[in-house]
Amino acid sequence: PVYLDHNATTAPAPEAVEAMLQALRQDWANPSSMHAPGQAARQRLGAARAALARVIGCQPAELVFTSGATESNHAAVLGALSRGRALGRTRLLLSAVEHPGLLGLAERLRAQGTPVDLLPVDARGVVDVDAAARLIGPDVALLSVMAANNETGVCMPLQALSVLARAHGVPFHVDATQALGKCTLRFDASGADLWSVSAHKLHGPKGVGALVIRKGLDWPPLIGGRQERHRRGGTENAPGIAGFAAAATRVAATLEADLPRIQGLRDRLAQRLRQRVPALVVFGEGAPRLPNTLGLRFGTLDAERVLHALEREGIVASSGAACAAGGTEPSAVLLAMGCTPHEARAGIRFSLGRDTTDTDIARTLAAVERAIVPLLAELAAAA
Numbered sequence: 001p002v003y004l005d006h007n008a009t010t011a012p013a014p015e016a017v018e019a020m021l022q023a024l025r026q027d028w029a030n031p032s033s034m035h036a037p038g039q040a041a042r043q044r045l046g047a048a049r050a051a052l053a054r055v056i057g058c059q060p061a062e063l064v065f066t067s068g069a070t071e072s073n074h075a076a077v078l079g080a081l082s083r084g085r086a087l088g089r090t091r092l093l094l095s096a097v098e099h100p101g102l103l104g105l106a107e108r109l110r111a112q113g114t115p116v117d118l119l120p121v122d123a124r125g126v127v128d129v130d131a132a133a134r135l136i137g138p139d140v141a142l143l144s145v146m147a148a149n150n151e152t153g154v155c156m157p158l159q160a161l162s163v164l165a166r167a168h169g170v171p172f173h174v175d176a177t178q179a180l181g182k183c184t185l186r187f188d189a190s191g192a193d194l195w196s197v198s199a200h201k202l203h204g205p206k207g208v209g210a211l212v213i214r215k216g217l218d219w220p221p222l223i224g225g226r227q228e229r230h231r232r233g234g235t236e237n238a239p240g241i242a243g244f245a246a247a248a249t250r251v252a253a254t255l256e257a258d259l260p261r262i263q264g265l266r267d268r269l270a271q272r273l274r275q276r277v278p279a280l281v282v283f284g285e286g287a288p289r290l291p292n293t294l295g296l297r298f299g300t301l302d303a304e305r306v307l308h309a310l311e312r313e314g315i316v317a318s319s320g321a322a323c324a325a326g327g328t329e330p331s332a333v334l335l336a337m338g339c340t341p342h343e344a345r346a347g348i349r350f351s352l353g354r355d356t357t358d359t360d361i362a363r364t365l366a367a368v369e370r371a372i373v374p375l376l377a378e379l380a381a382a383a
């Protein structure tokens with residue numbers, strides 16, 4: 001099929017697979033062992049850490065490897081609450097459009113008594129900095145706002161938020177999972193204190209990611225144990241980390257050439273769809289957006305119907321809505337942007353990647369013509 005779901009995950013790069021196989025076949029010893037095979041594994045780990053730090057824009061010692069961005073996000077929030085206890089900082093401030101894993105954690109913490117404030121977004125999906133300025137205070141343990149939203153691709157005003165956080169002595173966590181490899185944003189230029197990333201969004205393996213912790217920031221261990229300078233225990237996922245580094249290095253090498261090409265394809269898709277479907281609404285228009293992401297709705301045509309119709313035509317995409325017992329749950333991101341539940345249930349996401357071709361876009365447009373335009377006509381006739 002034509003794969004337009006790169007924000008969900010990406011195909012592992014051959015470089016990543018090769019690096020993983022080498023780590024598995026040759027340097028499989030425990031990197032903590034003192035013998036020569038252990039030291040060889042340790043050296044490979046160090047090389048991967050250095051390579052990733054270059055791509056992310058941090059120091060190697062600031063990188064803590066995790067099992068993925070979900071764990072990194074948890075470590076940021078739970079670490080902030082643990083650190084904040086002694087400082088009288090007990091409240092969480094995060095955007096209303098964070099990843100479901102993070103919002104779910106905040107919800108559970110709230111139910112257990114942690115004060116949580118959600119920052120609203122405007123109609124384009126951009127976090128409201130004025131609201132952040134009103135809500136931040138000396139009792140805040142963490143400000144957490146993603147770099148770019150997974151459903152709309154909308155990029156958040158990190159500079160303004162980091163200035164605000166710094167002025168109030170609040171650690172600033174950025175979930176950069178969707179930004180790494182899809183734009184030129186780097187940790188060192190962002191003003192963030194903490195930074196979550198995940199390998200599988202940029203052609204690396206699943207189940208490995210990192211939390212960048214700014215040098216000098218006192219942070220509790222994520223998981224007990226000696227590894228990762230006592231910050232995240234457990235024998236390192238050396239093959240995963242090697243794959244992550246190889247994938248990131250490959251992405252960084254061609255990013256400048258890939259991004260304009262991907263954006264060109266994304267914009268052509270949007271423009272042609274708009275010509276054909278007057279009821280088309282593109283999410284996040286007018287806001288800075290990732291070049292690969294096209295969040296939209298075909299009028300109020302239900303996302304589930306659209307996705308099934310497209311898949312029958314060989315096109316795979318996704319929606320922010322979650323299928324739940326008794327029907328589709330509307331996307332929380334789109335609701336936060338002011339969509340009605342009916343509109344939010346119609347949200348579709350096309351996310352392109354470096355392997356997306358002109359032909360893929362042409363096939364997608366043809367599929368919409370064959371499968372979606374008739375559905376829209378049906379809907380209009382029924383109304």
Ligand code: PLP
Binds near residue numbers: 067099101175178
């Ligand atoms: N944060 C964002 C913004 C995401 O898009 C994702 C992807 O699913 C995650 C976090 C979770 O990443 P992982 O699958 O590595 O846990």
